[in-house]
Amino acid sequence: MLPISKSIFKAYDIRGIVGKTLDAGIARQIGQAFGAAALAKGEKVVVIGRDGRLSGPELAAALAAGLQSAGVDVVDLGLVATPMVYFATHVLGAQSGIMVTGSHNPPDYNGFKMVLAGEAIYGDTIQQLYQAIASDSISAAASPISGSYRQHDIKDAYLQRIIGDTKLARPMKIVVDCGNGVAGAFAGELYRALGCEVQELFCEVDGTFPNHHPDPAHPENLQDVIRALQNSDAELGLAFDGDGDRLGVVTKDGQIIYPDRQLMLFAADVLTRNPGREILYDVKCTRHLAPWIAERGGKPLMWKTGHSLVKAKMRETGAPLGGEMSGHVFFKDRWYGFDDGMYAGARLLELLSRESDPSAVLNALPQSTSTPELHLTLNEGENFVLIEKLQSDADFVGAENIIKIDGLRVEYADGFGLVRSSNTTPVVVMRFEAESELALARIQAEFKRVILAAKPDAVLPF
Numbered sequence: 001m002l003p004i005s006k007s008i009f010k011a012y013d014i015r016g017i018v019g020k021t022l023d024a025g026i027a028r029q030i031g032q033a034f035g036a037a038a039l040a041k042g043e044k045v046v047v048i049g050r051d052g053r054l055s056g057p058e059l060a061a062a063l064a065a066g067l068q069s070a071g072v073d074v075v076d077l078g079l080v081a082t083p084m085v086y087f088a089t090h091v092l093g094a095q096s097g098i099m100v101t102g103s104h105n106p107p108d109y110n111g112f113k114m115v116l117a118g119e120a121i122y123g124d125t126i127q128q129l130y131q132a133i134a135s136d137s138i139s140a141a142a143s144p145i146s147g148s149y150r151q152h153d154i155k156d157a158y159l160q161r162i163i164g165d166t167k168l169a170r171p172m173k174i175v176v177d178c179g180n181g182v183a184g185a186f187a188g189e190l191y192r193a194l195g196c197e198v199q200e201l202f203c204e205v206d207g208t209f210p211n212h213h214p215d216p217a218h219p220e221n222l223q224d225v226i227r228a229l230q231n232s233d234a235e236l237g238l239a240f241d242g243d244g245d246r247l248g249v250v251t252k253d254g255q256i257i258y259p260d261r262q263l264m265l266f267a268a269d270v271l272t273r274n275p276g277r278e279i280l281y282d283v284k285c286t287r288h289l290a291p292w293i294a295e296r297g298g299k300p301l302m303w304k305t306g307h308s309l310v311k312a313k314m315r316e317t318g319a320p321l322g323g324e325m326s327g328h329v330f331f332k333d334r335w336y337g338f339d340d341g342m343y344a345g346a347r348l349l350e351l352l353s354r355e356s357d358p359s360a361v362l363n364a365l366p367q368s369t370s371t372p373e374l375h376l377t378l379n380e381g382e383n384f385v386l387i388e389k390l391q392s393d394a395d396f397v398g399a400e401n402i403i404k405i406d407g408l409r410v411e412y413a414d415g416f417g418l419v420r421s422s423n424t425t426p427v428v429v430m431r432f433e434a435e436s437e438l439a440l441a442r443i444q445a446e447f448k449r450v451i452l453a454a455k456p457d458a459v460l461p462f
Contacts, residue, residue: 001025007380008111009130011423012122012308015102015111018055022110024062027100030112031066032138033129035147038072038096041117044147045094049077049085051101051182051243052205055110060100063112064149067098071143076151079205081182081244082113083340084158089115090336091157101182101243104215107208113243119315120338122308159190165334166346168195168353175228175237175250177201179214179221183244187342191238194346199234201225214241216248217326219256219372226254236358238345245307246327247341249348251359260285261365262348263323264292269351270321270333271298280314280322280330282306283406284373284431287416288366304406306423307339325373325431368415369440370433374461375422376451383421383428386455390419394450410447414439417447430461 002023008016014030016022038046046067050056056079064074077088085099095118102109114121132138174196178184184203191198201224202211212221216239225237229252237250249257260281267279271293279293282305290300303313303322310322310330320333328339335343352358378386387407396402396410403409407420407429415434422429430447434440444462451458 004029004130004133006130006134009126011126012120012306013103013111013113014126014129015105015109015424017108018110019108022059024058027059027062028066028069029133029138030129031063032070032142033132034098034114034116035067035070035072036132036138036141037116037129039070043072043094043096043117045073045075045096047075047077047085047088047092047094047097049080049082049088049097049099051082051099052079052180052207053102053107053110054207056100056207059110063098063100068147068149069142070138070147071145072147074147074149076149077154078151079182079185080154081186081342083245083338083343084154086115086338086340087158087161087336088152088154089118092152092154099243103243104213104217104241106213120308120311122306122312155186159186159193162190162343162346163193166194166350168349170353171195171197172236172349172353172358173197173199173232173234174349175199175201175225175232175234176203177222177225177237177239178203179212179240179242180204180206180209181214181240181242181244183240183342186244187238187240187345190342190346191349194349196349199228199232201228209242216241216246217373222248222250222256225250229254236349236352238348240341241327244341245339247329247344247348248327249362251362253359253363255359255363257362257365258325259323259327259329260289260325261362261367262329262344263289263321264365265351265362266321266323266329266331266344266347267293267298268296270331271296274320274333278317278319280310280317280319282310282324283403283409283418283420284325285323286366286368286370286433287411288368292366302403302405305420311337368433368435369437371431371440371462374430376428376430376458376460378426378428380426383426386428386451387419387421389454390450393454396446396450412439412443415443417443419447419451
């Protein structure tokens with residue numbers, strides 16, 4: 001059995017490489033620790049599910065055994081998308097759940113996304129699971145009476161809940177690319193039930209991801225959708241990540257509509273039913289989003305990146321909608337407040353089915369010249385040190401506003417630059433947006449100057 005490694009306990013979830021930092025023994029220990037934490041909150045039942053990764057069945061079985069040994073009853077949903085585990089924690093009378101998923105990581109990764117007593121856990125709560133395992137307090141807490149185990153098929157209840165909530169004004173023809181991730185088992189059926197004609201790409205669940213990586217945040221993974229739209233009469237493309245909690249959108253003419261612009265469309269709709277409410281978005285999002293929300297009577301609220309952090313802030317503020325640049329969209333309006341790529345896709349189709357030219361509507365949303373996420377790769381821990389140094393020492397010429405809620409977002413009259421530390425890998429993430437290529441180059445040069453002043457040996461990606 002592998003020794004437990006602190007490195008797999010990340011900011012928002014647990015994630016490791018199967019056979020190197022994660023195996024069945026560790027999955028069992030995580031089950032025991034989580035089971036003890038659930039019981040401490042009065043939770044007797046935990047729902048589990050897994051994505052299509054090859055290591056999923058073995059890890060899920062070990063996880064279930066660990067939960068049962070702690071005295072917790074396990075409801076196993078089997079092969080499902082992450083949002084289906086979240087959904088189950090709202091409808092099955094059990095408020096705790098664990099999804100066995102490697103999300104969008106390479107095939108040899110796997111991990112666990114966790115909801116404890118109705119809250120997506122992060123930070124210290126995840127570290128407490130590690131401490132419980134490392135200190136071996138879980139074996140002392142083992143229950144003399146093992147918890148029960150049963151399987152449950154949530155698919156029909158989940159699909160019917162979405163079909164009952166969303167109505168298309170007309171039938172639409174769409175392309176759906178699941179990248180061989182687990183959404184492929186459900187997305188085609190869902191959108192057909194809503195009245196769409198669906199061309200499926202890579203919807204066979206295959207944990208080796210033989211066609212392209214299931215991560216719609218990267219343009220190279222959307223090229224198959226773009227080609228399919230060119231070569232058919234489909235009017236829109238939807239793409240999903242490996243575990244189905246993020247959405248990618250492509251127009252008929254091959255334009256990628258990034259999540260911060262999807263959020264504009266969703267915000268305009270949600271604010272008609274929730275006037276004056278907060279709309280949450282993360283620090284990576286376009287500067288066009290705040291004025292868009294304000295013009296429609298909402299309160300724009302920028303927040304830290306991370307699905308668990310956004311969910312916690314939405315609960316605190318009562319915001320009816322939140323979103324992240326990575327593709328997580330959280331509807332509390334008509335839905336439960338968790339991120340669900342397939343549901344977000346249904347809401348998008350509902351809005352666009354009212355339009356004769358959906359692509360024209362999407363392409364008309366405000367946008368600027370921008371970069372994708374750029375990564376400065378460092379040694380373990382260096383990313384946090386560098387960001388702290390920049391926050392305390394860096395001086396940006398001509399900046400109008402400096403936001404420090406998550407790294408440094410420096411706003412200018414004609415654009416912004418962002419540096420923040422990844423919470424999952426030793427990387428500093430950067431993103432730039434401006435009204436012209438010239439302004440973009442100027443902002444990037446300013447960031448290059450301050451980063452090299454703080455770390456002269458940094459090898460920058462721009």
